[in-house]
Amino acid sequence: MYKVIGTLQSRALRVLWLLEELGEAYVHDPANPQSDAVRAANPAGKIPVLIDGDAVLTDSIAICTYLADKHGKVTFPAGTIDRARQDSFTQFAVDELEGALWTAAKNSFIHPKDMRVPDIKSVCKAEFSNALKTLETRLGDRPYVMGETFTIADIIIGHCSGWAVVAKFDLPKEGPVAAYFKRLRERPAFKAMIAKLKEAS
Incomplete structure (x- = not known):
């Protein structure tokens, strides 16, 4: 275990x-x-x-x-073109989505007050918004970033969407990206995880 x-x-x-x-x-x-x-x-x-x-x-x-x-x-097998494309989405999530969220967090409550640069948060929100536009283009009309197959790239992106809600970053209320985020939250495994953690708390 x-x-x-x-x-x-x-x-x-x-x-x-x-x-x-x-x-x-x-x-x-x-x-x-x-x-x-x-x-x-x-x-x-x-x-x-x-x-x-x-x-x-x-x-x-x-x-x-x-x-x-x-x-x-x-996941797709290592050494395949599909895996390379999957890893590209994972890296995009870390660089473009998480990067903006993490920088904002560090300058909100993680760094000591004398090290924080509060004004950077508006830049982070703009970068995050631009990344969502890129995600919309790359996602297209597919249910998941790799098409019909749900992968760890979707988990990383889905986690960033939840983080964005807590950080008060703007998320689309309609359109393909909004539908995609909703689809991720409705997965049985996600719901099961949340239910278990609520029971334990």
Whole structure:
């Protein structure tokens, strides 16, 4: 059984969602970053952390890629053109969507007050908005970014959409991207994950 360390209000959500999609059993320790529980597993104090037997893995993208590859689901095989295209969407999510959200977060409550640059948040929102336009073009009329096949790229993008709501970034209320985000939230695995975590809280 896998163990996932990290509060739900973090990138740990990506790992938990993926484990539900894979149908794999897990236990969840909703520890906060820099807590003793996290530092015991990851000296950097960062989350999420995945415990798989004696192995300790960090970084949500690395963890999700490992799990998907290990179980041969929610991903295209490494070394294929489809995998390269999938990885392109994952990298787009990290660079363009998460990058704007993370920079805004660091300058809102993560950095010490004397290091924050509050004015950068308007730039982050503009960059995020531009990225959504790119996503709309790349998505086209497909149900998921890779067509009919749901992949970890969708999980990363879906997580960013939820993060954007919390960060009060504008999301489209209609159109293909809005429908895509709704489609992701309606997946049974996503709903199952949220229900389990609510029961545990």
